[in-house]
Each structure stands twice: as C-alpha cells, then as structure tokens.
Amino acid sequence: MSEKKHILSILVDNEPGVLSRIAGLFSGRGYNIESLSVAPTNDPAVSRVTMVTVADEDIMEQIKKQLHKLINVITVHDLTGANFIQRELALIKVNAKSDNREEILRIVNIFRYKIVDVAPDSFIIQATAKGDKLDAFIKLLTPMGIKEIVKTGSIALYRGN
C-alpha cells in the first residue's frame, strides 16, 4: 500500500508529559514524525499538536486510533484531503554583502516576505508559507550563502467551519 503524507491536528490536555506520551507512542510503535508543533489554544487547559506523518492507509488508521486511545488526547483530526490552510514559518539568516543586498531584497519582495533583522553583512528573513513554496524560496537564496535556518513544523486549520 502506498505511503502518503498526513497532517494531524490533535487537541490534548495541556499537562506535563503529554508530548512525551505522543512521542513515545510513535517511537514505540515505529511510526514516524516528520514535523511537530505544539502550543496552547485559546483555552489554556488545551493544547493543539499539529503533526505531519507519512504512512500507508492501514498504519494511518492505527496511528489515529492509538493517538485517540491516549488518555490525554481529546480529539484527532486528519486534515489530509480536507479544505484547510497550512503554514510553516522560517527565519533565514543569509549573507548580505554590498554586491548581493539588492538581489536579496528583490527576491524577498517578490515572495512578499519580510526582512526582520539587518546587520552589516547579513539579513534575517521571515518567511511564512506552505512547505513547497518555502523550499523554492530557500533554493533561490542558497547561492547567496545561507548562514542559518530555523523552521517551525507545519500548523494547519480547517477553512470556514
């Protein structure tokens, strides 16, 4: 059976140890986590975990059921195939010398990203997008010399209701 990428949106009790239960479930059963992002929701007692995982259909069904079986997990939604918005945030520190500063600014403008820090020989760019668009952007910047990158995992929400 073919493997597919899935985005899971999981609401959990905001309690110590919950993340370790989820991570332990994945490592213990040999499932993989491609990215993970966690923060409290507007209800401080509840956190949202957004997780990207790759699995075939049977394993995916198990993953969802096993997650649901964890006592601290309130709901599990597989957004894959649904109508949803997905974003990742990246901060990219890139070499910016006099000969390429203009070029960098031009690329950043095309993508409508932002320069959030300016130093004598580097910029930090803030980029928000879906994963593949970010990859394209990073590719364009690579020749300039990327010093460091930090990326969040995907976060996602259903559109409308």
Next chain:
Amino acid sequence: MKLTGAQILMKVFEEEGVDTIFGYPGGAVLDIYDALDRTEINHVLVRHEQGAVHAADGYARAANKTGVCLVTSGPGATNTVTGIASAYMDSIPMVIITGQVSSHLIGNDAFQEVDIVGITRPCTKHNYLVKDIHKLASVLREAFYLARSGRPGPVLVDIPKDVSNLTTTYEKPQVGSKIEMRSYKPTYKPNIKQVQKIVSLLKKAKKPIIFSGGGAIHSGAAEALTEFARKTKIPVTSSLMGLGAFPGTDPLWLGMLGMHGTYRANLAVSTCDLMIAIGVRFDDRVTGKTDVFAKNATIVQIDIDPTSIHKNIPVAVPIVGDCRMALEELNSLIDNENIDDLCNERDAWFAQIEEWKNTKPLAYEQGEAIKPQYVIDKFFELTKGEAIVTTEVGQNQMWAAQYYHFNKPNHFITSGGLGCMGFGLPAAIGAQMACPDKIVADIAGDGSIQMNIQEMATAVQYGLPVKIIILNNRYLGMVRQWQELFYKRRYASTTLDHNPDFVKLAEAFGALGLRATKPEDVEKVLKEGLASPKTVIMEFITDREENVYPMVPAGKAITDMLLV
C-alpha cells in the same frame, strides 16, 4: 475534614471498596504504611515487588475486581515494571501506588529517586505524578475509574513523600457522582446496525465459528456467549486468554487456537466461512502467518478497544463496544428469528470437525516416566475441573491450557501477552486471597518456579493453601523444545542440572513438600497435596524431553502443524 495525603489515600481505597492490597514498604511510603496500619484493609506483605503486582493481577482476575499494590520509590518502583507490563498486555484492572521522593528533590537524582512515570508510560493504561495534595483524591478516583472502565488496564499513581504527609480537606464524593473526562469516553453500547449484520451473515453461513478471547472474560460475557453459541450451534475456539468463557467440556468446544492449538481448532478456523471474533486482538501466537489466517471467512470482530480492530487482520464487520452488551443484543435479536434459518446445513460442518477431532486428538501415551499431561489430566479429574489454575510460562502453561478443561471464566490465570515466567506463584497467592474456599493451583515448570520462589514465604505467612505443581523436566523445557526442533538439538543454556531439592525447599519455607517419580505415585501425591491445609509443593519428575504438540512453527500458517 482535614486529612493527610496518606489518609486521603485510605479514604479513596474505602470509597473504591478495596479490601486487600499487596505491597512492600520503604522510606517514601512510611506515612502511607502508617495510615494503612490503622485501617481494616488486609495488607499482604510479599517478598519482592514483582510478586506484589502479579499477586494483585491474580487477585483481580479471580475476584473480578481492581487489584491494588503499594510499593516504595526507586527500586521498589522499578521492581514492579515486569508485573505492570504483564497486566497491561492482559488488560487487567489494577492500581499501583508508588512512593516518590519529596517534591523538592524530584529531578535532583535524590536517593531512591527514579522517574517511574517515565519508565511505565508505555506499559500502563495511564499514569500520574501527584505534586499537588489538593488533586490527590481526584487523581486517585480517576485512576480507579480508568483501571476498570473501557478496556481495563494498570494505572500507576506516583505520590511524593511530602504529598502523603501534607494535609488538605477531604470531601466524600456525592452518592452516584460519576467521573467525567472529556478526553476519555469508552464506547460500551455497540452499533445495533452492525450487530444486525451478524444475524444476516448467520443466515448464509455454512461453516461458522466463534473465536473468543480475554475480552469476553473481562466484560463478563461468558453466559451470553454460551447462550449464543448453543442457540445457534456454532463451534467455539478461544485464545489462551479466553479459556473458560465457554465451557471446555461442551460438545461445541473445539479447544484452543494457535501455536499450540488443537488440530481441529486450527483447521476449523482455516476452513470456516464466518468468524465471529469476540474480545480478541489476533496476537501472532494465535494467527500464525496472517495472510492465510481464516482466509475463507467473513470476519466479524467485537472489541471495546478500536485499536484492536483491523490491526493485524482485516475485518469485514467491525463492532466497537462491550462484548457482553453486544452478545446480549445479539441474543435478543436472535429470539425474534426462526432459529432454523440461523443454523443452516450445519451437519456437514460438524461431521468435518468430528473427523478432524478423531484424526488428531490431543493425546499422549503414559509410559515408564511420568508424562506431564497425565499429571494435569489427573489433577483435572480430582478437582472436577473446579480449581483456579495459575501457570508459569513454557510447556507447563501450554499443557495446563490443553489438558485442564475450564468450564468457567476467571479460573485460568496466566501471563498471556507478556509470557512472564515467575507469574504463577504470586498470582496464585492473589487468587487464593480472593477466593479462600477454592482450590488454587500453580502449574509450574522447574525453571519458572525459581523466578519468584521467595513468595513461598508469603503463602506460608498468610496460611494460604496454594498447591504448587512442579512439572520437573530439569530443562527450560519450552526453549529446549525449540532448540530440539529448530536448532539441531543444541541445548544451549537450557539444562537445569542444579535445581534445589524442591521437597526440602518446601519444608524450609514451612510448607509441605511431596514428590512423585513414578506414574503410579501421581494420583497419591495429588490426593495428599489436595487434602493438606498447608501451602504445598508437589513435584513430579517428568519425562524429560516431552514436547507440546501440536506446534505451529513461528511465522507459519496455523495449518502447518507439527504433530506427535
């Protein structure tokens, strides 16, 4: 009312109807023990914390209640892990209370500090570290609720020493108040439409079979299962964990399924056109090679745990819910049907099963040396099938499952999922505490019994007339059997030439020790052991290289049986 944490624990025990707990004291639980000493609760002092957990397991199964253990921090807590893992795999309701170092020391590598919540996360249904005395009562109530509801399992509560010592107000819960957890809502009531599908499937089936497991026992479905099978004339097989849910002496009983299942059960499963699976999880010891398992059958699976469904075997009709409720529902649906429509053309199916039964029944020939099967046969006969039987692990366990025909649920107590040697003796202690008037026997191997032999002292201390039947083959028999069959008889580290003298050992513990070396002594020793009011070891020197058959080599189809 202001109470200490330790006293609150006692109050919750009282609320939950706990009358017996198994444990071992230490620094971090001194306050708890001090409070416990002033209650009416029986405390059984084991000799090793692993024993406490297995005893609570045996108690839980025999009494059909939640087992409770109490141990100290650090080594006390780590010693429980094997027992907890076994209870988790067998879905046994249990609450384990561990002491922890004081809150302000946690994380400092304090003396006897261990992160037991971290260690047991993957082998408990849930666990808690209680840092706030105000939450103690609610966490404990939640722990008991989780342990026994839905798919049961062990729940651990780690209580730092200062929390057992601090005080807070204790309030009795309101009568009839229920625990509500937004993130935990087990489904008990099965979807009626799904249950109705079974009725239509029965109308078409010519070769149906019921396969029941531990879930049928845990949910108290034995009666409903028996009624259903008898009404619709469907033969029944079960996993190791399911023995006793359907009477082992009923003509519809096929024997156990799987690696050491009967010839007819394994063939019937491979031939059936409809399988109704009840409270099973299709463990690899049952299915063998999964892609040919029950390959001709439409499979219906009833289970309270959705993760058990469709995990190892694809299922046509999944039913999430309580096995007993589903079967009762089914029985009432059937009452509205013409019963003959539901048991169409069964004659050919029964004839086929009868033929399998006669070709390769479970059998052995009692020769010069004592056959282990003969000991169990005789024991079954002498106890009229009424005993509660616990087992160790290995050949002894499989022979117990094959030759003691369990007619009632909660009478066969074995470490099924984990297969944990050293389980039987402490489990028998727990079962005997739960059922003082029953005959409780541990069917053991000479290897396994030495894993928790120290619990002899516990059995003797509490005057428990547990019967320990050692089938002594001077080998780690089951491993030797694999070496004989698959490793060219190289018996690497499986010979036990330096066993203790079990009769003297029994006497040293203050128990009765008996030994049979010849077949003609078997009955005499059993009778004498059964008649004694003491803890008793009955040692049977058995035919050394006797094997358990049938045997399906690991990973093979269950039709690929090695037979005697």
